[in-house]
Amino acid sequence: MSDTLEEQLLTPSGTGTLSCVLYTPSGTPRSCVLFCNPLFEERKSSQRVMVDCARALAADGVMVLRFDYRGCGDSQGALRDFTPTDWVADIKNAAQLLKDRSGGTALGILGLRLGANLAVSSTRQGLATEFLVLWEPIPDGKPYIAHELRRKVLREMVTFGTGKSSRQSSTEQLAAGESVDLDGYELTPEIASSIESLSLLEDLSAIEGPLYLSNITHGDEPSKEMMPIHNILKKKDQYFDLIKEQPFWNRIGLVECTELIQKTQSWIKNYK
Amino acid sequence: MDKELQVSFNSGSSKLYGVLHSADARGDSARAVIFLSGWSGSRLGPHRMFVKTARQLCSAGLNCLRFDFAGRGDSEGGTSNASIASMTDDAIAAMDYVEKNHGISKFTLLGICSGGKVAVSAAAKDPRVERLVLWSAEPMGTLRDGVRRSRKTLSVVGEYIAKLMNPRTWKRIVTGQVNTRMVRKAVANCEQATPEERKAEDVILKQFTSYRGNVNLIYGTNDPETCMASKAYETLCHDSKIPHDSHRIEGANHSFYSLEWEKQVIDLTADRLK
Numbered sequence: 001m002s003d004t005l006e007e008q009l010l011t012p013s014g015t016g017t018l019s020c021v022l023y024t025p026s027g028t029p030r031s032c033v034l035f036c037n038p039l040f041e042e043r044k045s046s047q048r049v050m051v052d053c054a055r056a057l058a059a060d061g062v063m064v065l066r067f068d069y070r071g072c073g074d075s076q077g078a079l080r081d082f083t084p085t086d087w088v089a090d091i092k093n094a095a096q097l098l099k100d101r102s103g104g105t106a107l108g109i110l111g112l113r114l115g116a117n118l119a120v121s122s123t124r125q126g127l128a129t130e131f132l133v134l135w136e137p138i139p140d141g142k143p144y145i146a147h148e149l150r151r152k153v154l155r156e157m158v159t160f161g162t163g164k165s166s167r168q169s170s171t172e173q174l175a176a177g178e179s180v181d182l183d184g185y186e187l188t189p190e191i192a193s194s195i196e197s198l199s200l201l202e203d204l205s206a207i208e209g210p211l212y213l214s215n216i217t218h219g220d221e222p223s224k225e226m227m228p229i230h231n232i233l234k235k236k237d238q239y240f241d242l243i244k245e246q247p248f249w250n251r252i253g254l255v256e257c258t259e260l261i262q263k264t265q266s267w268i269k270n271y272k
Numbered sequence: 273m274d275k276e277l278q279v280s281f282n283s284g285s286s287k288l289y290g291v292l293h294s295a296d297a298r299g300d301s302a303r304a305v306i307f308l309s310g311w312s313g314s315r316l317g318p319h320r321m322f323v324k325t326a327r328q329l330c331s332a333g334l335n336c337l338r339f340d341f342a343g344r345g346d347s348e349g350g351t352s353n354a355s356i357a358s359m360t361d362d363a364i365a366a367m368d369y370v371e372k373n374h375g376i377s378k379f380t381l382l383g384i385c386s387g388g389k390v391a392v393s394a395a396a397k398d399p400r401v402e403r404l405v406l407w408s409a410e411p412m413g414t415l416r417d418g419v420r421r422s423r424k425t426l427s428v429v430g431e432y433i434a435k436l437m438n439p440r441t442w443k444r445i446v447t448g449q450v451n452t453r454m455v456r457k458a459v460a461n462c463e464q465a466t467p468e469e470r471k472a473e474d475v476i477l478k479q480f481t482s483y484r485g486n487v488n489l490i491y492g493t494n495d496p497e498t499c500m501a502s503k504a505y506e507t508l509c510h511d512s513k514i515p516h517d518s519h520r521i522e523g524a525n526h527s528f529y530s531l532e533w534e535k536q537v538i539d540l541t542a543d544r545l546k
Binding site (some may be wrong): 074185 | 276278279280287289291311312313314315316317318320323344345346351412475494524525528529530531533534
């Protein structure tokens with residue numbers, strides 16, 4: 001039986017409340033890690049891997065806090081009422097809760113997909129972190145939004161035999177100030193434009209300190225989009241890792257990501 | 273004022289985590305709705321549909337509990353240990369928790385996909401269940417006959433979508449080189465349940481014929497299994513003299529992946545539970 005104490009908590013952020021789960025190891029934690037989720041259906045599909053990783057780290061003596069941004073998961077509010085700026089604020093507030101509960105021990109952030117980008121943004125905007133763990137961050141926000149709109153069209157094709165919308169019509173809708181229905185998630189123009197402005201290359205160029213980035217791919221080399229990121233991290237002696245795992249954030253079934261979790265555990269244990 | 277309480281309770285050796293939406297004094301203190309997710313899902317439901325539904329129902333005065341099955345979501349337990357039988361035990365444990373801690377003893381079980389099978393199974397065993405709301409419920413046991421699909425259909429859909437996201441494949445699709453009709457057909461033709469699973473499910477179906485509550489069925493017309501699964505449950509309810517109704521959401525797919533379909537399902541459910 002695990003010695004980790006798992007607690008559900010609520011913490012305020014802005015005018016809302018964040019739903020959190022805290023994993024407290026037995027004894028004094030040697031570090032603490034805040035988990036930053038991906039968005040949309042990726043949050044749902046990746047949940048169990050994030051839980052497994054939180055438990056693995058806690059078993060290693062690391063205190064972990066998982067939480068949902070406002071408008072997402074179990075937290076208060078509707079998605080349409082918030083933007084990435086609010087979610088960066090949520091990260092900072094969740095980080096404060098974690099720091100308070102850990103007694104001020106070294107804080108790291110682990111982000112998956114867009115959660116990784118938000119983690120980097122929060123660090124650039126003043127959140128003091130000792131280390132960053134980035135699982136398959138989004139290299140560039142514009143192609144990511146295009147990708148999500150493309151997925152919508154593909155799902156329509158599988159459902160109806162033909163696409164009911166098109167990527168172009170969705171893009172025009174957003175440009176005209178209208179939200180797009182992203183398979184049950186209301187993608188507002190504000191959310192879309194904020195995500196489109198993300199540039200991982202630019203953000204990471206400004207980040208110093210210990211950093212572990214995993215590029216989850218089927219290939220033996222970094223993906224084309226990640227190659228510039230790989231080159232930047234190599235120059236700064238930050239760690240770029242290739243992990244051959246399924247893109248679990250995209251899957252409907254459950255996936256066990258043993259290698260990814262083990263490598264993350266090992267890096268956090270030894271990064272100093 | 274509605275409250276959302278983080279709760280936990282035990283089912284066997286696993287601690288399960290959930291959220292109780294409490295309608296407080298103005299609510300129906302005798303009844304609660306318990307949400308049962310699909311096979312690999314969590315208490316959020318697809319596109320947070322369970323969260324939105326529970327909040328709407330709670331605003332209308334219904335207490336609601338969303339929880340994660342053992343091995344799913346935030347709950348303890350091994351991922352591969354879960355089964356319809358263990359999930360049924362979890363659902364019963366959820367009812368026990370609500371009854372013991374909040375004095376509620378009449379339940380509606382709302383299940384999506386294989387959560388519908390869990391709902392049927394729990395209703396077959398537990399007299400506290402007075403209503404089932406089944407969203408895209410998978411067929412069970414001999415009800416599968418003529419329905420060629422397994423619990424893995426959605427993952428096949430997901431696989432197809434993931435594969436189709438390759439830029440080269442995308443180019444082939446938009447230039448008409450990929451037959452999406454074939455893709456739809458392939459998705460609908462998946463493997464069957466094991467003989468042992470069918471046998472266990474048939475036992476449940478036999479027990480279920482004694483259920484005396486209500487059943488509300490909601491399916492999407494573009495769910496590959498809709499016609500057969502919905503008809504199968506309608507026939508079962510009719511033959512067993514179980515009060516029921518059935519509604520199809522025009523154009524909707526299995527998990528109602530659009531804001532419009534989602535709204536229709538939630539409003540219909542809220543209306544049935546008034």
